[in-house]
Amino acid sequence: MPVRSLRTTVGVATLTLAIGALLLTTPAYAGKPVGSDKGAETGQSGGTDETGIHSTVRIEYSGSVAPNGSSGNVTSANVNWSPPPCWYAPYLGAKDFKKEMSAKIKDAASAPGMTGTPGAAIGQTKAHYEDEFGWEDHPGYEDYNVAKDGEGMFWAGVENPNEPDVLKRNSCTELPFWVDNGEAPPPRYERAITPEILAALAYQHMELPGTEVTLAPAETTKVNLPTWAWLDKTDFHEVQATASINVPGFALSATTTAKPVSLKLEPGTPDAETYPASGVCTFDDDGSIGEPYAKGKADQSPPCGIKYLRSSGDGTFDLQATITWDIAWTGTGGAGGDLPNGTFENAQAVTVQEIQAVNR
Incomplete structure (x- = not known):
């Protein structure tokens, strides 16, 4: 696997900025009710982007939660605590990811002004997913890992649609990365989805009963x-709210009481x-x-x-x-x-x- 030092190539920050138009680090959310007359049950999923490909990222909320994926009515007594503004989660399988990413790289490369450093960054991104170009602890992927389709998924940054600070919401900017089924993401991805993150999201969506005495x-x-x-x-x-994610080869849930x-x-x-x-x-x-x-x-x-x-x-x-x-x-x-x-x-x-x- 070819590995080069970033000291001799463009930096991660430059590369990330140059491919910002690819929109893969922040899939758009679209909350949608999925219905139950025994307490609200809602879902938030990755929606559909301009390529028409649907993200498999989906967090389901059930129990005493606000409808349509909106924030609940709980206020944290700890002013220094807040739900996560973004996280990394399963995004697409290898074949679907190749279809989406290769189209976006092509569009980005042909956009006006994509010369010099931005053009080099786009070229390195293309090589990262096509020719196994990697750096430091970022392994490359030959042909978008298509040979391993069904054995894992590419993960990407997901923004919390209920986070009001756009800078925080868009702060999960790592390039999409591969995780084998049944394996945990590399430790460097500290914001990879966990039961604790799901618990915080369940907390954010929880609906408590009124307090008229x-x-x-x-x-x-x-x-x-x-x-x-x-x-x-x-x-x-007691009031309970549950957040869960279930995609091929990966399932997590957490219940907040x-x-x-x-x-x-x-x-x-x-x-x-x-x-x-x-x-x-x-x-x-x-x-x-x-x-x-x-x-x-x-x-x-x-x-x-x-x-x-x-x-x-x-x-x-x-x-x-x-x-x-x-x-x-x-x-x-x-x-x-x-x-x-x-x-x-x-x-x-x-x-x-x-x-x-x-x-x-």
Whole structure:
């Protein structure tokens, strides 16, 4: 296998920029529902490019997930954590890859301005896949590895369509590389798809239930009157979302599980007190939170609730109820671990009136 040093050829960065028009490092995503009336089930696949060839990259989402491959409603409690902006995954078999890549190399080579260094980069890319031209730890491929068709796949960079930063989304810029069936990608490809990456994607697409709490008094409360708040145990339970990829010779999956652990109440005004003082109410052993109001408890302090100290006037206060969820994952091969806690909040309008006294 011919191997040359990049010191005597164009660099990887120059080569990558020169073949950017090939579009193989960032296959376009197209989310598409695949239907189930038992929780959402969606898929994201590589779509169709200008050659008409379909990528085999497809991640399926099932369980409690947002429809159409969109982001769910979970907010990470860790501001420094985010789902992967891109990753490497199985792309095409050898014959399909040859058809697509050779056509794109031909188009790129004939494009205006492809002379000098860009032209040399295109030429080296062509040699990389046709004549086994390799460098350092990048092996070359004779005739696009067609002799091994069915024994593995070319992998390519895949962008996360839900990543807002385009630079991060397009940062998986390695040239497509070959992986034999049943083998792991070379260690140098740190962003190659893993159960942990799938778990993070399941987290990103997870849909948690709403957090509207039951209040007593229900619609209108009074100044200095404790307002009881609670969530019934039937309203909250474990939520699961699964992300999986399954192509010939390669299959991975991961399931992310969220368990509710606490409710935080924010009254919507500084002129209020919360019960407990922190405003954080924890779940009871039976899965409920707080305690339903019962007749005769009007003078008691609720285990979870609010006391407003002034009227809302002609308007209302926006009570923010935020559930915190403990999130963990399990995946193929017994892998697993913890993910950052997730939160989801909901605003409720609360009317607070002055207590009217009548003198006789």
